[in-house]
Each structure stands twice: as structure tokens, then as C-alpha cells.
Amino acid sequence: MRNDGFDQFKGSHDYVTSEPLRNAVNVSIALGRPLLVRGEPGTGKTLLAHSIAKGLGKNLIVWNIKSTTKAQEGLYVYDTVQRLNDSRFGDKDVSNIKHYIKLGKLGQAFTSKEQDVLLIDEIDKADLEFPNDLLNELDEMSFYIPETNETFKAIHRPIVIITSNAEKELPDAFLRRCIFHYIEFPDPSLMEEIVRVHYPDLKKSLLEQAMSAFYSLRQIDQFRKKPSTSELIDWIHAILASGIGSIDPAKELPFLSTLIKKESDYNLFMTTYAKRRQLKVSETS
Amino acid sequence: MFTDFFYTLRERSVPVSLTEWMALMEALSKGCITNLDEFYYLARAILVKSEAYYDQYDVAFQECFKGIQVPPEITEQIMEWLKDPFNRLQLSPAEMALLETMSLDELIEELEKRLREQDEQHDGGNYWIGRGGTSPFGHSGAHPAGFRLGGSGGGRSAMKIAEERKFRNYRHDLTLDVRQIKVALRQLRQLNRIGPEELDLDGTIDATCKNAGELEFIWKRSRKNAVKLLLLMDVGGSMEPFAHLCSLLFSAAHSSSHFKDFQYYYFHNCVYDYLYKDIERRDRIGIDHVLRTTESDYKVVLVGDACMASSELIDSLGSIYYYERNYRPGIARLKQIAQHFTHCIWLNPESKSYWNHPTIAAIAKVFPMYELTIEGLGQAVKKLIVKR
Numbered sequence: 001m002r003n004d005g006f007d008q009f010k011g012s013h014d015y016v017t018s019e020p021l022r023n024a025v026n027v028s029i030a031l032g033r034p035l036l037v038r039g040e041p042g043t044g045k046t047l048l049a050h051s052i053a054k055g056l057g058k059n060l061i062v063w064n065i066k067s068t069t070k071a072q073e074g075l076y077v078y079d080t081v082q083r084l085n086d087s088r089f090g091d092k093d094v095s096n097i098k099h100y101i102k103l104g105k106l107g108q109a110f111t112s113k114e115q116d117v118l119l120i121d122e123i124d125k126a127d128l129e130f131p132n133d134l135l136n137e138l139d140e141m142s143f144y145i146p147e148t149n150e151t152f153k154a155i156h157r158p159i160v161i162i163t164s165n166a167e168k169e170l171p172d173a174f175l176r177r178c179i180f181h182y183i184e185f186p187d188p189s190l191m192e193e194i195v196r197v198h199y200p201d202l203k204k205s206l207l208e209q210a211m212s213a214f215y216s217l218r219q220i221d222q223f224r225k226k227p228s229t230s231e232l233i234d235w236i237h238a239i240l241a242s243g244i245g246s247i248d249p250a251k252e253l254p255f256l257s258t259l260i261k262k263e264s265d266y267n268l269f270m271t272t273y274a275k276r277r278q279l280k281v282s283e284t285s
Numbered sequence: 286m287f288t289d290f291f292y293t294l295r296e297r298s299v300p301v302s303l304t305e306w307m308a309l310m311e312a313l314s315k316g317c318i319t320n321l322d323e324f325y326y327l328a329r330a331i332l333v334k335s336e337a338y339y340d341q342y343d344v345a346f347q348e349c350f351k352g353i354q355v356p357p358e359i360t361e362q363i364m365e366w367l368k369d370p371f372n373r374l375q376l377s378p379a380e381m382a383l384l385e386t387m388s389l390d391e392l393i394e395e396l397e398k399r400l401r402e403q404d405e406q407h408d409g410g411n412y413w414i415g416r417g418g419t420s421p422f423g424h425s426g427a428h429p430a431g432f433r434l435g436g437s438g439g440g441r442s443a444m445k446i447a448e449e450r451k452f453r454n455y456r457h458d459l460t461l462d463v464r465q466i467k468v469a470l471r472q473l474r475q476l477n478r479i480g481p482e483e484l485d486l487d488g489t490i491d492a493t494c495k496n497a498g499e500l501e502f503i504w505k506r507s508r509k510n511a512v513k514l515l516l517l518m519d520v521g522g523s524m525e526p527f528a529h530l531c532s533l534l535f536s537a538a539h540s541s542s543h544f545k546d547f548q549y550y551y552f553h554n555c556v557y558d559y560l561y562k563d564i565e566r567r568d569r570i571g572i573d574h575v576l577r578t579t580e581s582d583y584k585v586v587l588v589g590d591a592c593m594a595s596s597e598l599i600d601s602l603g604s605i606y607y608y609e610r611n612y613r614p615g616i617a618r619l620k621q622i623a624q625h626f627t628h629c630i631w632l633n634p635e636s637k638s639y640w641n642h643p644t645i646a647a648i649a650k651v652f653p654m655y656e657l658t659i660e661g662l663g664q665a666v667k668k669l670i671v672k673r
Contacts, residue, residue: 023323024330031312031331038336068483080486081500088498169663175334176304182336182455 008056015051016194024181025052034138034160039183042228045163049119052161059116063105069126071133074106075143097147107152110141115156124164131174138177186229188215198233209247210236217259222268227259234258290349297341301332321350339452346447457659472663473538512584516549519589520564527634527657531588554593555615557604572618576625584669585629591648598644619651630665632657
């Protein structure tokens with residue numbers, strides 16, 4: 001039973017959402033259009049789809065796009081090489097093409113018996129023509145296999161979530177058909193909620209120290225890659241696992257390699273900022 | 286409905302199409318939007334397809350919907366407040382007199398006037414709308430006849446968010462800055478596409494048949510789109526920070542995606558007989574030599590403000606450096622470059638509105654000229670990779 005209301009998705013207990021994001025998800029479900037999510041790496045775009053599937057109790061199909069992916073692969077794959085091999089060596093019956101047609105992820109979503117959530121992850125990794133090739137299928141929710149002369153039409157329109165890292169520009173015709181949302185980097189209060197979801201027993205003082213250290217690292221413009229949400233969560237995990245009770249601003253930050261991933265950034269931090277922190281603390285003490 | 290909003294968005298260069306507008310109308314007709322805030326998010330999700338346009342959306346939203354939300358709420362509040370006779374008792378006799386003289390409409394006008402005048406939060410005063418003060422408007426104050434305005438509520442109102450304009454940094458039409466290098470680099474990625482290895486089906490079938498049916502796989506590499514780049518930068522004076530920025534940008538692009546060849550030279554104001562290998566312009570190389578030794582399939586990017594006295598561009602011996610002694614005018618040299626190379630573009634840090642200056646216009650006729658913004662960079666790169 002489909003509820004046409006705009007309030008189906010309320011988030012799930014292990015994924016914190018902001019109100020604009022919930023709104024965007026509900027709009028996309030109600031209008032039946034795919035949702036395109038963009039944001040900095042590590043802001044939880046992929047996890048959003050998992051959270052939607054969990055929140056609405058639907059099955060999740062994940063299609064990870066690589067740079068070599070072609071749109072056709074999402075619909076179906078006709079395994080010619082296997083058929084050639086079987087005809088030469090095997091005893092299988094090669095006259096029926098249907099045995100060699102395997103449905104791709106999009107095809108699976110269309111032919112599923114119930115409404116599924118389809119995640120197309122990192123669509124901008126693929127070729128520039130890739131989103132255009134999918135246009136027709138996403139619009140009409142049906143595709144045609146010329147080899148077997150069959151048309152597959154979606155029984156239930158799947159909820160399509162598309163994530164993009166903003167590596168390449170996506171074609172306009174594709175963007176027209178999507179609902180768009182940009183996940184901003186969370187502000188401190190939202191970040192606190194997110195951390196609390198993962199570590200409900202975290203001490204308030206440790207959390208505050210970690211957050212202040214994290215945000216001060218993000219202020220440094222010269223970093224090639226600033227630490228993101230997922231790195232903060234890993235860092236806190238490392239701190240908790242090692243049993244460190246508090247972070248002393250005067251001393252070196254523990255487990256810095258979970259936050260800073262580039263060697264140049266690490267060197268920059270150690271030479272300039274570590275010294276400055278020590279100087280500052282010795283001034284105030 | 287809201288067609289003004291549609292046209293205002295387009296005026297602000299947010300690319301909204303009719304299809305998207307109809308989708309918005311469809312969503313509105315399903316009837317689940319109850320207030321302006323929800324409309325703000327709904328329209329943004331459906332109409333704006335890149336965070337680069339979020340700021341322009343905020344500006345357009347403010348333009349169209351400013352002042353809509355506030356009056357109805359005040360009227361209701363005031364009416365409710367005034368209906369309660371107990372509240373009236375708290376007014377001093379002087380204030381009661383004032384209340385008699387001013388009609389309700391005038392009171393509302395006064396309130397709106399103060400709302401417009403005040404543009405920041407103000408606490409503890411007695412005129413502005415704020416908190417904890419004795420002004421009649423605001424909340425948590427000590428004035429007996431105060432109207433409660435604002436204060437804690439669920440979420441921030443859409444107007445507030447639109448006014449904050451927190452997406453200003455995501456815009457793509459501001460002059461390039463060091464902080465945007467990362468985004469600009471992505472635009473340059475279009476310059477380099479290497480294909481992966483793939484199965485050559487025809488070749489495989491052919492080879493298999495020749496092999497009496499034993500499978501033999503043939504692999505081939507898709508065509509490499511190898512790019513050779515020549516960067517010419519105007520240095521000296523006001524152009525220096527931009528030259529530095531550009532050299533940073535293109536060398537970053539080179540170190541990350543390795544152009545087949547990358548060369549850069551400097552010039553001042555205009556290209557005359559020599560190009561320089563260094564910024565101080567001491568180590569020079571003749572332009573004829575460069576043109577002879579560089580193949581014409583190099584992509585050429587010139588960066589400069591193209592702004593100089595007309596004589597510097599058009600006259601022989603026009604260079605402002607006496608000892609440069611160029612017998613061929615600068616414009617002739619530029620035309621020489623444009624004719625030798627198949628793909629050239631000019632990046633100008635000045636905004637388009639200044640491009641009616643005579644020398645800029647003249648140079649724009651020789652090379653396609655683009656602004657030195659992220660958007661301009663993207664368009665310029667597209668021009669560079671298009672096939673002739």
C-alpha cells in the first residue's frame with residue numbers, strides 16, 4: 001500500500017539526518033523521481049540509502065559504479081563468451097539465449113516482486129555518456145532485450161538513490177529528471193548527534209575535546225584533504241579502544257593518522273601547527 | 286502560481302527548466318506543504334541541481350518572498366494578546382492613552398517599521414525588538430505590554446536561512462581563488478581521458494576461427510586522449526597573483542594526471558618577440574623558435590588581463606620596455622600564435638563587464654576569451670577538447 005504523503009522517511013536510529021535531507025527523500029519518494037545526493041567524501045551519502053531501506057523496511061540493491069561500467073551492464077549482460085565456450089566444450093544446450101542473459105542491478109530492481117531501494121553509488125566515476133544512457137530506462141521504468149525480444153517493465157517503481165562525488169559534471173538532461181540534495185558538512189551540534197549515535201556512552205568532556213580538535217584541524221586551509229565525518233568516528237573509536245581518557249591539547253594528538261591521510265598534510269601539521277599549539281599552551285599556562 | 290519566482294530564478298542565472306517547474310507544481314498539488322519553510326526545501330530540491338546555485342537560489346527566494354511571512358503572524362498574535370483584558374490592565378495610563386490614539390493598523394505598521402530598521406539581534410534595550418529589554422516588542426523582556434516575537438521555536442525559518450546565504454562559497458562564478466583550486470582542478474580533468482583495456486570482440490572471433498575453434502582472446506586499448514599543454518602567462522604588476530595561481534593550478538593538474546607534455550612561459554602585457562622562462566623575465570626565448578619547435582596540436586592557454594594602452598598592442602615598437610624593440614606589433618604576434626595552434630583560449634581575471642575596453646575587445650577577436658572563474662574555466666576547457 002503506497003502512502004502518498006510526504007512524511008514516510010523519518011531517518012533510522014543509526015543514521016542522523018537533517019531536516020532538508022528528510023524532506024528531499026520524501027519528495028523523491030512521493031514524486032517517483034530519483035534522488036541525486038552530492039557532498040564531500042565521508043558525509044554519509046552511501047549510508048543514506050542503507051538508512052532509507054532500513055527505515056522503510058525495504059530491500060536494498062547496491063550498484064557500485066566503476067570507471068569501466070557501461071549502462072547496459074545495469075540492465076542485462078549477454079554472456080557471449082560463455083556461450084561460445086559451452087558450444088565448443090560443454091554439453092549444455094546453447095540454443096536458448098535466455099540462459100545466457102543475466103539481469104544487472106537495475107534489471108533486478110525492475111523485476112523484483114516488491115518495491116526496492118536501488119543505490120547507484122558514485123555515478124560520476126563512469127563515462128560522461130553513462131547517465132544519458134540510463135535516461136530512458138529511468139523515465140519509463142522499462143527496458144527491452146533485443147536478443148530475446150522481451151520487454152521488462154517495472155512492477156513496482158524502485159526508489160532510486162544516486163550518489164555523486166562531484167568529480168565530473170553530470171549532463172543536464174539527466175539532472176532534469178532528478179531531485180537534488182547537497183549534504184553539507186555537519187555543524188558541531190549535528191556532528192555531536194552523529195557521534196552520539198555511534199558511541200552513546202562517550203564521556204561529554206572527551207567528546208568536547210575531540211570535537212574542538214577536529215574542527216580546528218578542519219580550519220587549516222592548506223590541507224589537501226580535510227578530515228571528514230567518517231574519519232572523526234574512526235578516530236574516536238581508536239581513542240576509546242586504547243583507553244585514553246582525555247585529550248590534552250598541549251601534547252600531541254593521539255592517532256593522528258586516522259584523521260590526516262596525506263603525507264604532505266601530516267608534515268605540514270607537524271612542522272607548523274604542532275609547534276604553535278605547544279607555544280599557545282605554554283603562553284597561557 | 287509563483288511564476289514570478291520562476292522568472293526571478295532564471296534572472297539570477299539558476300538554470301530552471303519548465304519540466305522541473307511542472308514537477309514542482311505536481312508536488313504542490315499533492316498538497317502536503319503547510320508553510321514557507323517546507324516550500325523553501327521542496328523547491329530547492331526539485332529546481333536546483335547543483336550546490337553552486339544554492340546561493341543564487343537564496344537571493345531569488347529573498348527577493349520574491351521577503352515580507353510575506355511576518356505580517357500575518359503578527360496580526361494574529363496582536364489580536365490574541367489584545368483580546369485578553371488582563372493584558373490590558375498591565376499597561377500604564379500613558380500607554381493606554383497611546384493605545385487609544387493609535388489604531389491597530391498603525392501599531393502593526395510601527396512594528397513592521399522597527400523590524401525593518403533592526404537588522405541584528407538586540408538585547409536589553411528599550412527601542413529595538415529584542416530580548417530581555419523594556420521595548421514593547423520582543424520576548425523575555427520586562428515591558429508589561431510586550432508582544433512575544435520569535436524566541437525558541439522548532440528549526441530556523443526559511444527566510445532566516447535564505448538571508449544567511451551560507452552557500453556563497455560554493456558559487457562557480459566568482460574569480461578564482463586559492464581555496465577553489467581543488468574544484469577548478471576537477472574541471473581540468475576533462476583534459477585527460479585514458480581508456481581501459483577491453484575485449485576486442487571482432488578480433489577475438491577472428492583469432493578463434495583462425496585457431497580452429499580454440500578460444501583466443503584479443504585485447505585492445507581504447508584510444509588515449511593525450512593532451513599537450515602550453516601555458517602563457519602575463520606577469521608583472523597586478524597580474525602576478527593570477528599568474529601564480531594559474532601556474533599552481535596547471536602544475537597541480539599536470540602532476541596529478543600527467544599531460545603528455547606541459548610547457549609554460551611568461552610575457553608582460555602582450556606577447557612580443559620573446560617569451561620568458563622565468564617570472565623576472567631575464568631568461569628569454571624567441572617566439573619564432575617556440576613556434577617552430579612546438580607542434581600545432583598543443584592546446585594553448587593564455588592568461589592575462591589583456592588591458593593595455595592601444596599603442597602597446599597595435600604599434601610597431603609599441604612595447605613599453607624600450608630595449609624590447611619589437612618591430613612586429615603585439616597583435617600580429619598574437620594572430621601568429623592563433624594561426625599556428627589549432628586550439629587556443631584566453632583566460633581573463635577581469636569580469637566580463639569590463640571587456641569593452643579596446644585592447645580587450647581586439648584580443649577577444651583573436652582568441653576565444655573566458656573569465657577566470659570556475660565556470661569560465663569549465664567552458665574554456667570544453668572549447669579546448671572539442672574536435673576541429
